[in-house]
Amino acid sequence: MLEKEKLFHMADEVSAPDQEVYDRVRKRWDGLMKPIDGLGGFEETICRIGAIRGTEHPALKQRRVLIFCADNGIVREGVTQSDPEVTLLVARRLGEGMSTANIMARRAGCRCVPVDIGIDCDEVPKGVLDRKVRRGTRDFLEEPALTEKEVLLAIERGMDLAGQLAKEGVDLIATGEMGIGNTTTSTALLCLLLGEPAEGYVGRGAGLDDARLARKKDVVRKAVELYGAEQYEDGKTAAFARLCQVGGLDIAALTGAYLGGALYRIPMVIDGVISGIAAYLAATFWPVSREYMIPSHSGREPGQRRLLELLGLRPLINGDMALGEGTGAIMLLPLLDVAMELYESGGTFEQGGLKEYERYT
Numbered sequence: 001m002l003e004k005e006k007l008f009h010m011a012d013e014v015s016a017p018d019q020e021v022y023d024r025v026r027k028r029w030d031g032l033m034k035p036i037d038g039l040g041g042f043e044e045t046i047c048r049i050g051a052i053r054g055t056e057h058p059a060l061k062q063r064r065v066l067i068f069c070a071d072n073g074i075v076r077e078g079v080t081q082s083d084p085e086v087t088l089l090v091a092r093r094l095g096e097g098m099s100t101a102n103i104m105a106r107r108a109g110c111r112c113v114p115v116d117i118g119i120d121c122d123e124v125p126k127g128v129l130d131r132k133v134r135r136g137t138r139d140f141l142e143e144p145a146l147t148e149k150e151v152l153l154a155i156e157r158g159m160d161l162a163g164q165l166a167k168e169g170v171d172l173i174a175t176g177e178m179g180i181g182n183t184t185t186s187t188a189l190l191c192l193l194l195g196e197p198a199e200g201y202v203g204r205g206a207g208l209d210d211a212r213l214a215r216k217k218d219v220v221r222k223a224v225e226l227y228g229a230e231q232y233e234d235g236k237t238a239a240f241a242r243l244c245q246v247g248g249l250d251i252a253a254l255t256g257a258y259l260g261g262a263l264y265r266i267p268m269v270i271d272g273v274i275s276g277i278a279a280y281l282a283a284t285f286w287p288v289s290r291e292y293m294i295p296s297h298s299g300r301e302p303g304q305r306r307l308l309e310l311l312g313l314r315p316l317i318n319g320d321m322a323l324g325e326g327t328g329a330i331m332l333l334p335l336l337d338v339a340m341e342l343y344e345s346g347g348t349f350e351q352g353g354l355k356e357y358e359r360y361t
Contacts, residue, residue, distance in 0.1 A: 002156040004148060008236050011286035014262045017051035025050040025343075032346040036357045041316050042339040045294055049267045049336075052292055053171070060340055063110045063333060064165055065174040065326040066257055067094060067101060068158070069128070070118030070249040071136030072181035073145065079184045079216040081209075084136070087179045088121050094178070094325070095127025101176060101325035108333040110174065112326075115161065117154055118249030119179075131157045133249050140188070140246045141222055151244050151252045158256025159263065166264035174269040174296075174333065175257060175278075176326020177250040183301060184216055186277045188223040188246040190303045193239060193280070198224065201303040239284040254278030255285070262289035269329040272299040272322065276307035283311060297321055297328040 025047040030036060037043055050058045069091045075084050093099040094114035105112050115129045120136035133154045137145040146154075165173060187201050198220035202213070227245045232238035243252060255278040261268035262282075270279050270293055283290040295308050297317035308315055316335065321328050349356040 001149075002152045004152060004240060007152065007155065008285060010259075010263070011288060014286060014288050016288055017048065017265075017291050018054050019051065021054055021056060022047050022051035024056045028056065029343065030359060031348045031350065031356060032342065033349050033352050033354065034346070036359050039339055039342070041314055042335065045316065045336065046339055046343055048291075048294065049172070052265055052267050054265065057344070059171045060333075060336060061109070062170045063172040063174065064113050064170050065101060065105055065110055065176055065330055066161060066165070067112060067114045067176040067178055067326050068117045068250040068253040069094070069114060069177070070179040070182070070253075071120035072179060072185050072248050073137045073139040074141070074184050074219065075181040076139050077141060077215070077219050078212065079219050080180050081212060082180050084120060084180050088119055088123065088125070090178050090325075091116060091119055091128055092125045095125040097127065099325060100323065101327055101330065104327055104330045108330050109337070110330060110333055113161075113165070114178075115253070117157065117253045129161075131161070131253070133157070137185070137248055140185075141219065141226065144245045145185070145247055146244050146249070146252070148240075148244055150249070151240070151247070154249050154252035155256035155259070158253035159260035162257045162260025162266060163264050166266055170266065172267045172269065173257070173261060174271070174326050174329035175254055175275045176271050176324065176329060177254060177274045178325050179248065179250050182248050182250055182274050184219060185246055185248040186251060186274045187301075187303055188220045189242055189251065189277050190307065191220055191224050192227060192242045192246060194306075195228070197221070201306070235284055239281050243281060248274075250274060251278045251281070255281045258282035258289050258293065259286055262286060262292040266292070267294050268292055269294045269296050269332060270308075270313070271296060271326045271329040272324060273301040273304040273307065274324070275326075275329070276304045280307050280310060294332075296332040299328060
């Protein structure tokens, strides 16, 4: 069983991506017959993926979208439009290959790996991996959502799944989640971590009316009032405590997956605000893990833009999406394929007998 202190100190085992490979990939981009940085962030992303994988010619063919499914006790406070039973219904669809993410992933040449990390049921849907820690979280207005042991187990299972996919030869992992109420947990967690008020970060989630949106803001404000005064000795300890207080099992498992990506040197694509807060937690526990994260889209939830800013990552898509299930991360994959096609097959200045553009910045 993973222990908290061991978790924090495992960062010492992880090295940064290979800067020499990054520079070689950048040089190859500059040699192609196009303006310097003509593909902007897509060039930067391929450079980073090459550095992560340690090769000038990184493969992107074997990819998975890891989707953690979990319920949240805070739904009892009236913060959602849907009933919690929807989590199980959508998990079944994921397992059957019929959910939104499955359809999009097939078109993107990616396979979905749905995981039950905390659905509130005894059933294990067919086609869904059983990694359940408990049947949903507690209502965090009544008591902390999770115990330290439960959070550590979820993190460990996320790390292990990243390791399992690495052993299977996966080149890239997109991350996602699914569970009613998880924009409330992620927003409460964000406000507590940053010490900032709810008003700027509470969004409509899956489509709240004004009354439920007001209720959701009230719930997040109460969470900040309930737990915000507690003080901690350092940022890692504080982040872990906040995750226990108001977090979700999907967030904890995603945090582990990002840490696993750094440990096993796999690019990890961030989706929306829930995977964004998990990425932020992972970078707090292991700062080096940020170097293994690839942003996909800015998202409609206001907290997502703030999280990417804090991580120092610029999203490549601005599609005003709020779909979940890793779909924003999936949308990035075909765009990376197009960029890789140019990177590998594009004509060079040398081939055309032309002088290269010079890089001045």
